Amino acid sequence: MRILVTGGSGFIGTALVPRLLSLGHEVVVLTRKSSRVAPGIAVASWDPATGKFQRDVLAGVDAVVHLAGAGIADKRWTNSRRAAILNSRVDSTRLLVSAMQEAGTPPQVFVSASAIGFYGDTGDDVHDETSGSGDGFAAEVCRAWEASATVRGPAGAAEAASAAASTAEAASATAAGVPTRTAFLRFGTVLDPAGGALARMLPLFRLGLGGRLGSGRQWMSCISREDAIAAIVEALGNEALNGPVNVVAPDPIRNADFTRALASGLGKRVGPPVPGLALRAVYGRMAKELLLGSSRVVPRVLTEAGFEFRHPDIVAYLEQLHSGRQ
Numbered sequence: 001m002r003i004l005v006t007g008g009s010g011f012i013g014t015a016l017v018p019r020l021l022s023l024g025h026e027v028v029v030l031t032r033k034s035s036r037v038a039p040g041i042a043v044a045s046w047d048p049a050t051g052k053f054q055r056d057v058l059a060g061v062d063a064v065v066h067l068a069g070a071g072i073a074d075k076r077w078t079n080s081r082r083a084a085i086l087n088s089r090v091d092s093t094r095l096l097v098s099a100m101q102e103a104g105t106p107p108q109v110f111v112s113a114s115a116i117g118f119y120g121d122t123g124d125d126v127h128d129e130t131s132g133s134g135d136g137f138a139a140e141v142c143r144a145w146e147a148s149a150t151v152r153g154p155a156g157a158a159e160a161a162s163a164a165a166s167t168a169e170a171a172s173a174t175a176a177g178v179p180t181r182t183a184f185l186r187f188g189t190v191l192d193p194a195g196g197a198l199a200r201m202l203p204l205f206r207l208g209l210g211g212r213l214g215s216g217r218q219w220m221s222c223i224s225r226e227d228a229i230a231a232i233v234e235a236l237g238n239e240a241l242n243g244p245v246n247v248v249a250p251d252p253i254r255n256a257d258f259t260r261a262l263a264s265g266l267g268k269r270v271g272p273p274v275p276g277l278a279l280r281a282v283y284g285r286m287a288k289e290l291l292l293g294s295s296r297v298v299p300r301v302l303t304e305a306g307f308e309f310r311h312p313d314i315v316a317y318l319e320q321l322h323s324g325r326q
């Protein structure tokens with residue numbers, strides 16, 4: 001296939017692109033800054049913030065993988081950062097979708113990133129793709145992001161997002177909006193020592209200072225980067241993957257278990273707990289949603305599709321980090 005990848009310069013994209021090339025696909029990375037993309041990889045430029053986009057970049061494209069968006073956990077959620085997080089996803093998705101709708105021969109498949117933040121704070125309740133959306137900023141972003149895959153005229157994505165309050169409505173709205181099979185990959189926390197959340201935790205854990213966050217009872221739904229990439233490849237080729245797909249390992253774990261497994265994997269002791277109050281004071285609302293809230297989410301669609309996880313057990317994955325056996 002000829003595959004257009006946005007966000008190909010990011011944590012997931014930099015591992016995805018070589019994988020797609022190794023499978024014999026042709027890849028073009030759509031980027032705001034071509035110097036961020038590894039040499040030798042075909043690039044095209046765009047800028048979702050200004051609407052800059054060459055529509056002919058879709059000519060001959062069989063599939064689009066859309067990973068671009070301002071990092072949700074990179075900076076404190078000030079008003080302007082929240083706007084950047086939301087707009088970068090909605091604007092970029094709408095640009096792609098309207099170009100796909102206008103293309104003479106639209107791509108066969110659109111694989112668009114989303115996140116398990118869609119479900120909000122799940123508490124102890126297990127959530128799958130049939131569960132509705134929750135409260136909070138991350139959930140609002142995911143609803144708007146997924147709903148922006150449908151073009152509903154001048155009222156814009158916010159209206160579409162609130163109209164598509166449930167998963168089923170979001171999926172059917174998408175089916176109506178895009179002449180292409182569309183899978184929303186709701187990623188959990190993607191783990192690899194080379195980047196993302198794990199790379200941010202490693203320095204403290206290597207010093208034996210990594211402790212549970214708050215009570216440590218909150219659930220985390222994670223996936224190894226290798227499995228996240230395999231899920232993207234699966235979504236490209238498997239027609240059964242349509243609408244929302246949770247990209248998480250089968251068993252969510254509590255933050256305290258994650259902490260113990262990571263410390264043990266590095267051969268270090270568990271550090272002192274980090275009080276929730278301190279996290280909220282430093283990171284504000286972002287701490288409440290991303291660090292202290294629960295995400296107990298399971299991959300029902302992937303499991304039913306027969307997807308095989310290389311790292312089904314996240315505790316084992318973390319415990320083997322030190323030995324390099326993961």
Ligand SMILES: NC(=O)c1ccc[n+]([C@@H]2O[C@H](COP(=O)([O-])OP(=O)(O)OC[C@H]3O[C@@H](n4cnc5c(N)ncnc54)[C@H](OP(=O)(O)O)[C@@H]3O)[C@@H](O)[C@H]2O)c1
Nearest residue numbers: 007009010011012031032068069070088113115187189190
């Ligand atoms: N990693 C995770 O644990 C995780 C979990 C849940 C969901 N996700 C979602 O999966 C997608 C990929 O994740 P990732 O970790 O690979 O992200 P990442 O490393 O932050 O990379 C995202 C890419 O988006 C582009 N980008 C950044 N800011 C942008 C902006 N303001 N406007 C438009 N494009 C912008 C950049 O590409 P260029 O500079 O080349 O344009 C960047 O390489 C993201 O949308 C993320 O929200 C990730």
